[in-house]
Amino acid sequence: MEGERENSKADGPAPENGDAPNITEAPSAHSSADEPSAPEAAAGRKGSQFEQRKGSVSDKPIDLDYVLVNEIGQFGRYQMFNLLLVSVPIIMSAFMSEYIFSAAAIPxxxxxxxxxxxxxxxxxxxxxxxxxxxxxxxxxxxxxxxxxxxxxxxxxxxxxxxxxxxxxxxxxxxxxxxRDNSCVYDFDLGCQDWLRALAGTLNSVGTLLVLPIAGYISDTFGRRVALVISVVNLALFGIIRAFSVNYPMYLAFQLLQTTFGAGTFSSSYIFATEFVGPKYRVLTSATCTSMFATGQVIMGLVAWAIQPWRYMILALHIPCFIIIAYYWILQESVRWLLSQKKFDQAKDVLQRVARRNRKQISEKSMHALMNPPEPVKVVEDGDEPNLFQAIFRSGVLLRRVCTTPIWWITTTFVYYGLSINATSLSDSMYLNYILTCAIEIPGFYTAVLILDRIGRKPTLSGGYLFSAACNIAFAFIPSDLSTLRLVVYLMGKFGISMVFTSLYLYTSELYPTQYRHRLLAFSSMVGRIGSITAPLTPVLMDYWEGIPSVMFGAMGILSGILVLTQPETLGTKMPDTLAEAEALGKPESKIKT
Known part of the structure; x- marks a missing residue:
């Protein structure tokens, strides 16, 4: 779920902190990544501050966000129905993690x-x-x-x-x-735990390889085409993998499935958030990640009910082909249509939305959207530093570039590591996995409730340190106290889920507009190290069962402390320039009310 973002040409300029960043890219599940992934699901504007800063609309050009807020509705019947529709492929995007059961360790x-x-x-x-x-x-x-x-x-x-x-x-x-309900039995992988764990690593590698593919399809052919193609690939390669005749074939199609199908979450996320008003984007983002967690729960239930691994894979992936009908059911993204100058189609969609929401869009607004102003040509300043020069000239920016990737590595490492290791908690691996995924949902919404109340730093640092304390405590709880172990383990997953929801927003608020996309992408890509290595942690339990938990705890403590070295961004203006980014935390960066 995490890290996977599509380059939306329709994205507007970045807003101020607390407003929804006009970044409609999303992670993949994981992937959860993918993901999960993840942290991107926290991208969104905070409506309370949006109202404070929107100012006089007559001084601003009319854009889609203005039309949503003032005319056709930020979250009406159309947006609700659209969210329900895209929840189905989001749930299906979680099925790529079924290697947790199909390649599960067997005594x-x-x-x-x-x-x-x-x-x-x-x-x-x-x-x-x-x-x-x-x-x-x-x-x-x-x-x-x-x-x-x-x-x-x-x-x-x-x-x-x-x-x-x-x-x-x-x-x-x-x-x-x-038992025989794993490919470990079919392919005789006894005492080859590192080879068995490679399935999870290749799953995460695929969520990295999908980025340019999904981005190109989405930007060239539209969000709807990207969504349908991604889900079809997910289903097709998953079904072929169910008929694997050897382990190399199983691994190859695991990699192909995520490389060509992991765009499912990001494409769905874009549909869910692009047409929601600023006030509801954080809530919509949390709902998307909660649907991914719901998909993981469903996957656990199916694996529990259909334990032969080949039939389990087929049961999960065959229904995915119903998403082909979405090509005719879903309306194309208005932002993409406007960016491609497909104004007739964009007008038709806008009118449909207005009718469904029982609103009207004014002729003035429609004319402004159909006739956007020409982009201002900026004359390059010869003294303007490039990204690398800016990083090394600014001590503040350099420290952030060295810090934020560590947060992302920790988040993906702990989040996916806890999900994968849940199956080894006790003999009831299915129930343990289901509970571990279900606890994410209150974690996601808790972050939404407190981000605008206590701030970004307390939310992230508290989430990291709380999860770290639970993981370290879990490592030393005797195995006969099974209920206590399970509760502490679930609380550790709750804490990192809060972080998962908040990280994308906080990272984007620390960087200036001119460098934000590239530095956000850099942090996300480096964060893949965590999701790639997380599937290998169960193997370390052969040496001591507490090694993975202690590793999760140590990384959580490190990141929790590093969060405290950065400024609080709640109530500050989203920095547009390097100077504004360096001023974060100072009185001049605060929004004047």
Missing amino acids: HRCRIPECGETTKLETFHPEWVLHAIPPADNNNGFASCARYTSVFNNGSLDYCPAYLFSNNEQECDNFVYA
């Missing part, structure tokens, strides 16, 4: 042919197991990847005494698995 041990075992699904805990396999301090009570060497080979499934084996150990030649 396994060495196969003992000396005791008559010939298949991968023999009795997993025979009475004689400790005669042939060394004991170990794990849930099974015996080693997963080692066995004793044999002296004789005349045992049977019912009787296999200890004298048939020596005390010398050797690696497994073949494996017996506790």
Whole structure:
């Protein structure tokens, strides 16, 4: 969900802090990324401050935001119906994370042919197991990847005494698995946890590769085409992956699915937010991310109900083809139509919206939208520094460029890491995953409620530190206190979900308009390190079960402290110039009321 943004040519100039940044790009789920992803879902204007700053409308050109606020409605029946429609593909975008179940770890041990075992699904805990396999301090009570060497080979499934084996150990030649509802069983991936975890890493890599593809399709052919193509690719490659004949094929189509289908969330997010007025964009953004979390819950329920992994993938992806009908159901983005000078189509959509909302759009406003002013040609100042020069000349900007990517890495690392590791909390991996995803929804809306009340810094720093405290505490809670462990784990996910919703907004408010898009993209791209490495953390539990939680906690503490080094942006003007960005936190940056 996170990090994935489409370059919308229709985006207007960036507004002031607290107003919805006129940035209609969105993350992918994750992806959750993708994502999740993520933090971009917090992009939006705060209506309370919008009213304070809009000033005299006669002094400003009439744009789409003016028409939404003053004429056709910021969130009427049309926008509500549109949000309900795009919630369906947002939910479907979460299905790309089904590798959490289809490539889930399965308890396994060495196969003992000396005791008559010939298949991968023999009795997993025979009475004689400790005669042939060394004991170990794990849930099974015996080693997963080692066995004793044999002296004789005349045992049977019912009787296999200890004298048939020596005390010398050797690696497994073949494996017996506790269950068969994962590709680990089909492709015999016992004791290859790093290879198994590669599916999650490639999923995150795909959400990075999708950016130029989704952006080009969206800007060239329209948001509606981009949405339909993304969902069809998601479904098609997912279905093909269900018929994988080996693990390399499974991995290849995991990468292809996210590379060509991870634009689903961003395309849907654009539809949801582009035509909502400034007052409701933050709430709409939180609703979009909540729909992604709902999709994860649905995925967990389907995986629980249909446990054979191939049938589970088919059950998730076949219904996605209904989104093809959206090509005829959804109206194209008005902002994109205006940017492409498709004024007749834009006029038709605007009139439809006005009728659905039982409003009217004035001829004056319609004429202004259909006849936009020519863009002012700015004469380049030879002394104007480029981005790299500006970064190294400004100590303030340099510190922010070094700080914000760390926040993004932490957020994606902890957010996706907690989701992935939830399946190993106890034997009830489906329920644990569902609860871990469901707790995101109150986290998203909590951030919406407090961002404009206590400020950006307390929300982000508090979210990081609260999540870090829960993760570190979880690492040291005894395993027999299962209920307490689950509650603390869920609170850690709640804290990072608050951050996920707030990070995009706060980062965009720290950078000046002239560099904002590039530095925001830089932070997001570096943040991919977190989502790419998060799927590998369950493997570290082989050394100590608390390693992932301690890592999540350490990163959270670091980022929580780093947030405190930056200025508060609530109630300040969105900086347009480098000088204004450097002045953030000073009295002159405050909005005068």
